[in-house]
Amino acid sequence: MKNLLQKGLVFISATLLLASCGEEKNTEANPESEMTENVLLQEWTGPYGGVPAFDKMQLKDIKEAVTLGMDMKLKEIDAIANNPEPATFENTIVEMERSGAALDRAFNYYGIFSSNMSSPEFREIEGELAPLITEFRSTITQNEKLFQRIKTVYQATKKTPLEADKQRVVDLVYKSFEMNGAELSPENKEQYAAIAKELSSLYTDFSNNVLHDEENYITYLSDQQLGGLPEGFVKSAAAIAQANGHEGEYAITNTRSSIDPFLTYSTERELRKQVWTNFYSRGDNGDEFDNNKLIAEILRLRREKVELLGYSNYAEWRLQDRMAKTPENAINLMEAVWPAALARVAEEVADMQALAGNEITIEPWDYRFYAELVRKDKYDLDSDEVKQYLQLDKLTEAMHYVAGRLFDFEFTPVTDGSVPVFHEDVKVWKVTNKNTRENVGLWYLDPYARPGKRSGAWATTYRSHTTFDGKKNVLASNNSNFVKPAEGEALLVSWDDATTFFHEFGHALHFFSSNVKYPTLNSGVRDYTEFQSQLLERWLATDEVISNFLVHNETGDPMPAELVQKIKNAATFNQGFSTTEYLASAIMDMKFHLADPSNIDVDKFERETLAELKMPKELPMRHRTPHFSHVFSSEGYATAYYGYMWADVLTADATEAFAEAPNGFYDKELADKAVKYLFAPRNAIDPAEAYRLFRGRDARIEALMKDRGFPVPVSE
Numbered sequence: 001m002k003n004l005l006q007k008g009l010v011f012i013s014a015t016l017l018l019a020s021c022g023e024e025k026n027t028e029a030n031p032e033s034e035m036t037e038n039v040l041l042q043e044w045t046g047p048y049g050g051v052p053a054f055d056k057m058q059l060k061d062i063k064e065a066v067t068l069g070m071d072m073k074l075k076e077i078d079a080i081a082n083n084p085e086p087a088t089f090e091n092t093i094v095e096m097e098r099s100g101a102a103l104d105r106a107f108n109y110y111g112i113f114s115s116n117m118s119s120p121e122f123r124e125i126e127g128e129l130a131p132l133i134t135e136f137r138s139t140i141t142q143n144e145k146l147f148q149r150i151k152t153v154y155q156a157t158k159k160t161p162l163e164a165d166k167q168r169v170v171d172l173v174y175k176s177f178e179m180n181g182a183e184l185s186p187e188n189k190e191q192y193a194a195i196a197k198e199l200s201s202l203y204t205d206f207s208n209n210v211l212h213d214e215e216n217y218i219t220y221l222s223d224q225q226l227g228g229l230p231e232g233f234v235k236s237a238a239a240i241a242q243a244n245g246h247e248g249e250y251a252i253t254n255t256r257s258s259i260d261p262f263l264t265y266s267t268e269r270e271l272r273k274q275v276w277t278n279f280y281s282r283g284d285n286g287d288e289f290d291n292n293k294l295i296a297e298i299l300r301l302r303r304e305k306v307e308l309l310g311y312s313n314y315a316e317w318r319l320q321d322r323m324a325k326t327p328e329n330a331i332n333l334m335e336a337v338w339p340a341a342l343a344r345v346a347e348e349v350a351d352m353q354a355l356a357g358n359e360i361t362i363e364p365w366d367y368r369f370y371a372e373l374v375r376k377d378k379y380d381l382d383s384d385e386v387k388q389y390l391q392l393d394k395l396t397e398a399m400h401y402v403a404g405r406l407f408d409f410e411f412t413p414v415t416d417g418s419v420p421v422f423h424e425d426v427k428v429w430k431v432t433n434k435n436t437r438e439n440v441g442l443w444y445l446d447p448y449a450r451p452g453k454r455s456g457a458w459a460t461t462y463r464s465h466t467t468f469d470g471k472k473n474v475l476a477s478n479n480s481n482f483v484k485p486a487e488g489e490a491l492l493v494s495w496d497d498a499t500t501f502f503h504e505f506g507h508a509l510h511f512f513s514s515n516v517k518y519p520t521l522n523s524g525v526r527d528y529t530e531f532q533s534q535l536l537e538r539w540l541a542t543d544e545v546i547s548n549f550l551v552h553n554e555t556g557d558p559m560p561a562e563l564v565q566k567i568k569n570a571a572t573f574n575q576g577f578s579t580t581e582y583l584a585s586a587i588m589d590m591k592f593h594l595a596d597p598s599n600i601d602v603d604k605f606e607r608e609t610l611a612e613l614k615m616p617k618e619l620p621m622r623h624r625t626p627h628f629s630h631v632f633s634s635e636g637y638a639t640a641y642y643g644y645m646w647a648d649v650l651t652a653d654a655t656e657a658f659a660e661a662p663n664g665f666y667d668k669e670l671a672d673k674a675v676k677y678l679f680a681p682r683n684a685i686d687p688a689e690a691y692r693l694f695r696g697r698d699a700r701i702e703a704l705m706k707d708r709g710f711p712v713p714v715s716e
């Protein structure tokens with residue numbers, strides 16, 4: 001079945017510039033980290049090359065850990081910058097790669113407090129730290145002496161190139177400094193840093209406003225209002241309501257994982273409207289938590305920042321080191337797909353309207369509900385029936401099986417309590433290379449939603465693979481928001497959620513398979529790094545997975561061939577909806593950053609842009625602007641949301657290679673090639689080149705159009 005495009009956030013090295021992934025177990029202990037008692041800065045001890053002390057983390061230590069960690073790194077950077085020896089790759093670039101180990105450890109805990117167990121107390125600390133962290137980064141990128149040394153090394157390599165991977169590190173480091181203002185005059189540098197600092201505060205405010213609106217618009221239902229809702233959903237809604245002190249009621253929280261099933265199944269149209277409105281009004285309620293003014297300010301500051309660097313807009317600056325290279329390339333792709341998506345929406349709405357009859361006109365809060373009816377009617381596919389075969393435990397086994405076949409990884413649960421976790425629900429597996437028996441690392445899984453955990457699903461690393469200072473194993477995690485089942489119940493998930501689960505695991509496999517020497521080479525290229533994860537989604541529907549792992553939660557029978565066929569038939573179903581809701585957000589992201597931001601009225605701009613695009617009135621953007629966290633809660637996905645589709649062109653094209661291989665999706669030769677060129681090099685090879693090495697040519701759009709059931713353009 002079709003993959004969805006947008007799988008929540010991935011924090012690949014959110015601290016890109018700082019990340020020198022980790023742990024220095026076999027080197028001399030850093031004398032400075034011994035000066036502090038702060039547990040969050042300490043070297044990681046214990047098994048598997050040392051593991052984070054999640055059992056000892058306390059909120060009271062985080063602020064000190066981060067600020068001390070930053071001081072320590074700045075001292076290390078100063079030492080590099082003031083080295084009296086002439087600048088070399090070893091004494092400048094490698095030393096930079098090595099610096100900041102203690103800070104990296106602190107940031108790992110910070111990431112957990114921020115994403116997995118946030119609280120009002122933490123958010124206050126976060127608000128205090130955010131501008132300090134930005135200032136810290138600016139201090140490094142604006143360190144004139146340091147940059148001159150980097151530049152010296154860079155220029156020397158233009159005459160005498162280094163080995164490919166070292167050269168790539170030099171190029172990436174130099175580019176990143178240049179893009180962040182290292183070449184500016186002292187005066188402009190100051191202004192640049194001030195803007196960056198102001199932006200970081202705005203990002204925090206933006207996120208907090210969204211979170212506020214997610215936590216404060218819960219809809220409580222009585223037992224008279226449960227029409228159409230699946231039993232499992234009702235049970236968990238009751239549990240959430242009880243936890244919130246609403247015993248005997250049922251809570252629909254204002255998050256995607258809750259509203260999505262509600263809008264799909266509830267027969268209560270007025271309630272659907274209310275729940276829909278709450279969700280799509282996040283950050284847009286005209287109160288003190290409204291994000292529209294913040295966004296205008298963010299856009300204005302982003303433009304001002306890149307103008308200092310001589311770029312005409314943020315998108316142009318941002319895309320130069322991406323696979324797309326220019327905003328035009330990204331827009332061209334989106335515009336090539338958009339008309340087909342709109343045409344499909346019109347067909348979908350007509351199908352739905354035919355089922356709904358004359359009594360109602362399809363509104364946005366009806367789309368999922370009637371789509372589900374059409375799905376049953378047209379494809380005779382009942383999502384709830386499919387769900388009976390999708391148990392989270394079995395899906396986990398299935399992913400491990402796929403990893404074994406394609407990557408030669410073996411996953412074994414760590415059950416002896418030797419690896420500390422930050423919550424009792426987190427489970428840990430050790431990952432072993434089946435051939436060499438070497439430990440690849442540990443895989444942490446935090447599956448369930450809980451208050452304070454960010455919504456969506458994501459993957460992250462606590463430690464990445466590097467070899468420049470002795471071989472480091474990988475500590476990677478997957479995080480989801482499945483509603484924890486009642487005691488003794490199987491956790492059944494939807495096909496889409498199962499796909500997302502595989503998706504995030506694809507990110508983890510990308511981390512685990514890294515063979516790079518230097519931390520910088522682990523960095524993600526935003527419009528490329530969703531490719532590996534999207535590719536892995538495709539193994540959910542392979543015969544091996546279906547017959548062995550998609551088994552009925554009560555009878556244990558594998559999913560019947562007939563049901564499998566129905567799922568495959570329905571693969572292109574509702575592609576109008578999912579492509580359009582995604583593309584509308586992606587195009588909006590780009591247009592906002594190309595537009596003149598002076599005096600921009602965000603709400604009006606969104607409305608007018610949608611009108612120009614001829615956005616169908618029956619569905620909203622997947623992320624409306626006032627809560628588009630990908631784009632406005634950090635720089636992470638700003639002018640980068642298109643990247644999911646960019647990566648999906650590669651995904652569809654690469655999938656076709658597997659479909660055509662002699663042994664299909666488990667073709668060993670092709671799998672080895674995929675691991676070698678698409679996964680293991682991370683950012684050590686230019687992505688376009690890596691893809692060509694795998695496929696023998698560039699990716700083409702045809703496979704993507706075919707996947708979505710859209711008319712395939714005729715090649716010239």
Ligand SMILES: [Zn+2]
Binds near residue numbers: 009503507
């Ligand atoms: Zn992803």
